[in-house]
Amino acid sequence: MIADVVFDLPLAHPFSYALPAGLVVRPGQRVRAPLAGRLRVGMVVAVREGTGDALRPVERAVESAPILSAAALELCRWAAEESLSSWGATVLSLVPPPPKRADLVAPPPPAHPGAPGVPELWVDAGRDERLAKMLRDGGAALVITPDIEAAARWAAWVDAARLDSGATAGARRAAWFAAARGRVRTVVGTRSALLVPLPPPATVALVDEHDPGHKPPGAPRLHTREIVMRRASLESSRVLLLSATPSAETWWRCGAGLIRRRDAPAGPWPEIVTADTRGILRNHPLTLPLTRAIERSAREARRVALIVSRRASSLLCGECGHVLRCPECGVALAALRAGRALRCRLCVRTRPTPDRCPGCGGHRLAPFGWDAERVEASVRRRFPRVAVSRTDPRATVLIGPASLLTALRGEALGAVGIVALDAVLSAPDFRAGERAFALLWAAAEAVAPAGRVVVQTLLPGHYAVEAARAQARERFYDTELEFRSELGYPPFRRLCLVSAQGRSEAEARAGRGDCIVALAGVPGLKLYPPAAGPATPARGARWHFTIKGPPDVPRLVAGPLAPFLAKRRRGAPVVEVEVDPS
């Protein structure tokens, strides 16, 4: 018999091996086999008749039985094609760490095809508690969190076994096989837990669906949400997407009937106050309303969270609040450190920084922003007797990124201050509005019912602010989807980022040109003008360009770009494609 095996390599095709007499393996089983002079762990994707005389033999099986079903293998193949990455890299990123010695395990439960249900979206304030309760008295379930910290919190909360890399390799393996045999009801993990076999009827819950942690760099190079939904439709498990502020894509799918939104009556809602920062943030990060809110909270012995953004990279008019945007793409332009230039992250066009604001003619155009360190120092000076910290979770005034609100979930804060919402709103990202809305909503949930949110911004009339203040999700998504539709962003169009990195400027430019020529004839694609991109290694040059296309854009570009992706040829740059860049 011959086994076809895929490895964690950027190579699409499987490798064939002879199966020694007595060694029986099946698709979905891991094996160790010689490849390029070393023994490597790969995944069997097919077993077929044949002697395989000319082939090298599989050394041994890693586990005594398959760890993935045929459906899971197919799911990975689909995800790999969809993200222009390899089957092997995708599969091997979604299985538990291999054991030191051959391990005796039970095979996964048999496939259970049935009528797939409609995925549900839970947006109400009680969503997490309801899921926790359901998990405590329900059947087999998998909870997927955006990061390891959230996995740890959920595992402790619902008393579940962990599948993410925050647990030891042994514990992860134990959790995987216990879940497959129905020995534990609930397992928690990050995206690496996506394929854990669950006896039917199973539930897969995606926590904080809007969180960018659900699409980190690296395999599987597809959004976790997409893989979860595809898995559920193949095995008819129940899907729950949890988020107070879902992605615009998910909200749109609700409107299209692809996801059922579970609404709940609006609960109590805190006051969201905006504080105009014109001329203030340059010298001091706290406006009067925010100072008062901190004072009041400290007096009442309640805690305050001040949310800061990591970096402010856009250019803002200090007089009218105008953010410099790309006229082609509508996203804010990033201020480049070196040289006085602005760049659009999407179309990558670079233009010189104007001397005056295109909006009002004012001359106070400046990058701005307060990082956590500067804010901490400033708050300490203003409140010398209050415990202020970026690191101590017991401090009265906590300063940190938006993830602070997630970490503090469950504790009603006295106030949340958004130090500079404009840093989020003007981020060079078409999701800026969505991110700002999510932050404001999370702040409101964190202070509900009796606290107060203070938003420092030059744009108090922004639709994300107004919708959050009014506790009106529909209002936000209606506006956001209109914007996405007009400018051709997801969910209406899909983006791809193609980059060519060469050892020289000329080589990178030539590679970029070859890609553009190859894609030129494909109907339905819009290619944005290429520009120099961030060259990652020490030397070399990178050019990249964005493609906008229909939902099947991966398939449309895969063919034309295949020759550039497949092999590194002499004098040719390394070409990479990122599908659905965020």
Added chain:
DNA sequence: AGCACGCCGACT
């Protein structure tokens, strides 16, 4: 991705 094989500089 590794890792090997393959032709040109400074050292035991």
Added chain:
DNA sequence: GTCGGCGTGCTC
């Protein structure tokens, strides 16, 4: 005279 740089090519 070798040791070794990493350039390109293959891995069942």
